[in-house]
Amino acid sequence: MSELATGARVVGALGARSIRQTFRRPQLISPIVVFPTLLLAIQTGGAGAGIALPGFPPVQSFLQFMLAGSMMQSMMLAGNSGGIAFAVDIEMGFTDRLFASPIPRFAIVLGRLAGTAALGLFASLWFLAIGLIFGAHIEGGVPGALLAIALITTSAIAVGGIGAAIALRTGSASVVQGLFPLVLVVLFLSSAFFPQELMVEPAKTIAEYNPFSFIVEGVREPIISGIEAKQTLEAVAAIAGIILLGLWLSASALRHRLRTG
Amino acid sequence: MTAIVVEGLERSFGEVLAVQGIDLRVEEGEIYGFLGPNGAGKTTTVRMLTTLLLPTGGRAGVAGFDVVAEARQVRASIGVALQEAALDPLMTGRELIRLQATLQGLPTAAGRKRADELLDRVDLSYAADRRVGGYSGGMKRRLDLAAALVHEPRVLFLDEPTTGLDPVSRKTIWEEVQALNDDGTTVFLTTQYLEEADQLADNVGIIDRGLIVAEGTPEELKGEVGNPHIELTVGEGAVPEAERVVAELGKLRPRKGDGRVLLEVENGAGDIPRVVRALDEAGIAVESLELVRPTLDDVFVEKTGHHLEGEDGSGTEPAEEEPAAT
Secondary structure (H helix, E strand, C coil), rough: CCHHHHHHHHHHHHHHHHHHHHHHHHHHHHHHHHHHHHHHHHHHHHCCHHHHHHCCCCCCCHHHHHHHHHHHHHHHHHHHHHHEEEEHHHHHHHHHHHHCCCCCCCCHHHHHHHHHHHHHHHHHHHHHHHHHCCCCCCHHHHHHHHHHHHHHHHHHHHHHHHHHHHHCCCCCCHHCCCHHHHHHHHHCCCCCCCHHHCCCCCHHHHHHHCHHHHHHHHHHHHHHCCCCCCHHHHHHHHHHHHHHHHHHHHHHHHHHHHHHH | EEEEEEEEEEECHHHEEEEEEEEEEEECEEEEEEEEECCCHHHHEEEEEEECCCCCCCEEEEEEEEECHHHHHHHHHEECCCCCCCCCCCCCCHHHHHHHHHHHCCCCHHHHHHHHHHHHHHHCCCCCCCHHHHHCCHHHHHHHHHHHHCCCCCCCCCEEECCCCCCHHHHEEEEEHHHHHCCCCCEEEEEEEHHHHHHHHEEEEEEEEEEEEECCCHHHHHHHCCCCCCEEEEEECCCHHHHHHHHHEEECEEEECCCCCECCCCCCHHHHHHHHHHHCCCCCCCCEEECCCCCCCHHHHHHCCCCCCCCCCCCCCCCCCCCCCC
C-alpha cells in the first residue's frame, strides 16, 4: 500500500473515531443539533415579520433566510466541539498513543478535521431537511442544495482547524470550551442572522469585513435566489483563507507540542 | 544485539534538568527494570525513548534506530503502554485494538483477526464490545498491553504497568510480561515497586533525581549492599531511645517514619539475641522483630541515602482495584 493510501486510511479511521466520539458524548453533539435548532425555531417564530422590513432581501419566508445562519452556527459549534474533543484526547493522553504510532503526525490533525467535516455535512443536511419539512424552498434546486452542503462541509474543516490549533496549543478542554461565546459573537457580527443592510454601526462595518459573512452569503444565495458566481467565489475564498490559517496554526501548535512534550 | 542504547541523554524543562545525562544499554530479549520514585525521571526517559519527547542532550537508539533522526522507524519497532493507560472511555475494547492495528499499518482483515487474537490473549474477549469506560483498572491495563502488541513489536515499553492495581491484576500483568519476554520481546519496564523489578527484571537501573545511581542484575545489586538487617518495632515514642541502645551493635539505617528501627548486622540471625538483650536491659519492649535480607530498597538507600518506598506511603501498597462495571 502506498504512503498516501496508508495516510488516507489512517485519516479515515481517526475521522470515524472522531464522529463516534461526538455522537457518544451528549455534551458534544447537543450544541451542534439542539441549540441551533431551538434558536432557529425561536427566531423563525418570533421574528418572522422581519422580512417585511424595507431593505430585507426578497425571500420566500424568514425560515428560508435563516437556514444558512443555522447551518453556519451548527457548523461552527461542530468545529468548537471538535476542538474540545481533541483537547480531551490530549488531556487523557490518548494523543500520546497516536503520536507513538508510525504515522505522519499531521494525519492526527487531519483525522480530527475529517470527523469535523462529516459533522458539518450532517449539520447542513439536518437544516436543509428541517427547511424542506417546514416549507422552505431551495431556489437553486438540487445544485443549489449541493453547493450549500459543500460550502458548509468545507467551512467545518476551516473552523475545525482553528479549534484543533487551540486544542494543540493549550491542551485544555476548558479553554476550547471557553471559546463557545466567541463563536456566537463572531456569528452575530456577521450576516448569519440578520441582513447586513439593516445592521447599525459598528456592527454593519464589522459584518462587512467578517469572513463568515462571505461564507454565509455564499450558502444563503443558492437557497433564497439561486447560484451566483460572485457570492460563491467570495465564500470559497473566505473558506480557503480560514483553512490555510487553521492548518498553519495547527502545524505550528503541533510542532510546539512535540518539542515541549 | 543491543535493543536500547542511551548515551548522555538529557532533558530539561526550563531550569529543571529532569534527566541529567544518563547512559544505559538493554540487550535484545532482556527485561530491563527502570526503578525509581515518583519524579525521578523514569517517565521523561521513556517519553524520549518512545519519540514522544525530544531530548535536549545526548543520544538514544532503539531497535537500531536513532530516536530523533529515525523516529518513525523507532515507532514502527516499538510497542508502548503508557502510565495512565491512555484509553478512550467511549470506545469499545475491540474498536481500540482495531484502530491501533490501522495505526500500525495492518490491512483491515489482518487487523480484525489480530484484534480477536489479542483480546483473547489478555482474556478480554467477553468484554470486547463494552465501552472501555466501564472496565476495571486491571482490564484497562490488559487492554493497553494488548494494543501495544498489535504489530508484534521488537521492543515493548511499559511505563508503570501495574501502578494502582490490586495484587491479582498485578500478577496477571507480570505473567503476561514474562510470557512476552519468553517469546523474545525486549521489555523496558518502569516501576516504583521493588518487588516488580525483583521478580521480572534481568537487569535493573535505579534512577533518582534524573541520575542512574545503580545498575546491574537484582542479585548483583543486593550483593553490593551486603549484610541483612533487623527490623524492630518498639513501643510508641521509644524509637529514639531504641536507636541509641542498638547503635553500638550494628549500623543504623534511615527510619521509614513508621515507628520501626532498622539495624544492619554482620551475623544475621546470630545477632538477634544480643539486640533483644540490649533492648530488654534498657527497658524497651519489642513488639516485633524480623530479619530482612537485602532488597533493592536497601540498594536505593545505600546509593541515595533515602528510601524508595514507604516514606510517603507511595510505592508500598497498590490502590484498591475499582470494581468492573457490568
